[in-house]
Structure formats: structure tokens, C-alpha cells
Amino acid sequence: MDQQLIERIVGEVLGQLSKDVSPLPAHAVPIAVSARHVHLKPEHVEALFGKGYELTKRSDLSQPGQFASNETVVVAGPKGSIERVRILGPARSLSQVEVSFTDAMKLGVKPPLRESGDIEGSAGITLIGPKGSIYLEEGLIVAQAHIHMAPDDASRFGVQNGEYVTIEVDGVRPVSFRNVKIRVSDRYRLEMHIDTDEANAGFISQGTIGRLVKLGAEKAETAKTEMHVPQSAPRLVNKPYEFKKKLLSNEDIRSIQEQDILLDKGTIVTALAKDTARELGKTISFRK
Numbered sequence: 039m040d041q042q043l044i045e046r047i048v049g050e051v052l053g054q055l056s057k058d059v060s061p062l063p064a065h066a067v068p069i070a071v072s073a074r075h076v077h078l079k080p081e082h083v084e085a086l087f088g089k090g091y092e093l094t095k096r097s098d099l100s101q102p103g104q105f106a107s108n109e110t111v112v113v114a115g116p117k118g119s120i121e122r123v124r125i126l127g128p129a130r131s132l133s134q135v136e137v138s139f140t141d142a143m144k145l146g147v148k149p150p151l152r153e154s155g156d157i158e159g160s161a162g163i164t165l166i167g168p169k170g171s172i173y174l175e176e177g178l179i180v181a182q183a184h185i186h187m188a189p190d191d192a193s194r195f196g197v198q199n200g201e202y203v204t205i206e207v208d209g210v211r212p213v214s215f216r217n218v219k220i221r222v223s224d225r226y227r228l229e230m231h232i233d234t235d236e237a238n239a240g241f242i243s244q245g246t247i248g249r250l251v252k253l254g255a256e257k258a259e260t261a262k263t264e265m266h267v268p269q270s271a272p273r274l275v276n277k278p279y280e281f282k283k284k285l286l287s288n289e290d291i292r293s294i295q296e297q298d299i300l301l302d303k304g305t306i307v308t309a310l311a312k313d314t315a316r317e318l319g320k321t322i323s324f325r326k
């Protein structure tokens with residue numbers, strides 16, 4: 039193996055190591071995906087689970103003090119119902135049900151897109167528990183994407199409570215979320231909350247890292263990218279890419295447009311290149 043190859047492999051390994059130990063990059067926001075869930079006021083806990091009943095903790099959530107309870111309910115709408123919908127604790131002053139739009143279609147209801155807690159005039163829904171059922175006149179919403187952060191994070195990003203930002207997410211299906219509201223409190227931990235429809239749209243899983251873009255910056259960025267709009271849609275490439283070099287690196291994987299990459303026997307594939315191929319959904323095979 040020549041010196042240059044060795045240096046490249048060492049470089050990639052070192053790059054991978056430093057990625058694992060260093061703190062998140064400056065504009066990084068970890069993303070958490072919220073599945074459908076219910077918040078209940080104490081009277082509603084009793085109506086569904088029996089007099090004097092209190093929610094019991096199953097696991098802590100990432101935001102301090104919040105927990106997933108052991109208790110679940112059936113959420114029922116005119117067209118269908120969804121079983122085992124988790125109740126989040128502690129009990130709140132208002133009962134609220136957060137579902138995805140896909141859930142709403144299954145239920146046969148039309149909830150508005152709202153910030154958590156803003157339920158006035160939202161959709162009605164039925165909840166069924168082991169000891170009773172209730173109909174909420176309002177309280178069913180699709181939750182608007184938002185970012186929780188502590189004051190320190192806010193000053194680091196240069197944003198304020200209530201401001202809207204854009205979050206970009208790279209990956210096999212890159213997406214950006216616009217109108218994402220910043221919520222600042224010293225009780226919060228830095229985290230963006232999206233629902234399962236938003237996550238599925240971008241192939242986003244728990245802990246995926248997004249990039250915060252300020253609105254002013256975004257306009258500048260948009261102006262820049264408009265100059266580079268391709269004249270035609272990218273064509274689908276079905277033929278495998280014939281890779282000729284002795285070492286397939288991470289950079290190579292990223293620069294190859296084709297889905298399938300064909301290698302000579304004995305070609306070295308770095309561990310990072312393998313990871314990236316998996317991440318981008320590319321297949322690597324060897325020439326017979």
C-alpha cells in the first residue's frame with residue numbers, strides 16, 4: 039500500500055474519532071420525534087382510570103420533569119380509532135391530544151396545526167380508558183414543530199424566544215422545516231420536536247441532527263441557490279458506477295452519483311465509506 043493511501047485511511051479514521059468525541063457543531067440541533075400522545079388534566083385521569091387515580095411513571099422524557107406514563111387510552115374518531123396511545127405526565131391544566139395528520143385521517147377528524155397548549159377552537163375527540171370514556175369538545179391538534187432550548191443556547195444561536203427559524207436536515211431524503219418556533223426556558227434542554235409524519239418525510243430517526251438557519255441567513259442562502267437551479271431534473275442512474283481506484287473512501291462515495299458501485303477485487307473500502315454507503319442507500323459490490 040503506498041504512503042498516500044495509508045495517509046487517507048488514517049485521516050478518515052481520525053476524522054471519525056474526532057466526530058465521536060467533539061461537541062456538536064455550532065448550528066446543530068438534535069431532533070426528537072414525538073409519537074401521538076395525550077396530556078390529561080387530573081379530572082380526566084379520574085374519569086378514564088377511576089376515582090383518585092394518578093398517573094404512574096414508565097420513563098423520563100428528555101425535557102426535565104416530563105415523563106411517559108404506564109397508562110394508555112384509546113383515541114376514537116368518527117372513522118376509526120387508535121389503541122394504546124401513551125399519556126404523558128405530569129397531569130396538566132388542559133387536556134390535549136397530539137396526533138399526526140396521518141392519524142387524523144384514520145380517525146376521520148381535522149385537527150388544526152397548533153403550538154402545544156393553544157387548543158381553543160381545535161378539534162373534538164373521544165378518549166376511552168379502562169374505567170370510562172370522555173369526549174373532549176376541543177383539544178385535538180397536530181403539533182407544530184418547535185425547538186426547546188435554554189437561554190445559553192439561545193444566545194449562542196443568536197435567537198430569541200418566539201422567533202421562527204428554519205432547520206435543515208441532510209440524509210437520504212434531505213428536508214428543511216420552515217416556521218419552526220423557538221421556545222426558550224432554563225428548564226429546557228436543546229431539542230427540536232417534530233411529529234412522525236415530519237420524521238418519516240425526511241427519514242429522520244430519534245437523535246438525528248438538524249442545522250439551524252436564521253431567517254435572514256436563509257434569504258441570503260435562497261438567493262445564492264437560485265443561481266444554481268439545474269436546467270433539468272436529475273436523471274435516474276441505473277447503471278453501476280465502475281470504480282477503478284485501489285481505495286474507496288468516504289469522499290468517493292459522496293461524489294459518485296450512481297446507486298450501485300462496482301469494484302475490482304482487492305479494492306479497499308474504508309469503514310467510514312461503508313457507513314456512508316449504508317446511510318445514502320448505495321450498494322457496493324465486487325467485479326467477478
Ligand SMILES: [Zn+2]
Nearest residue numbers: 154184186231
Ligand atoms: Zn416539545
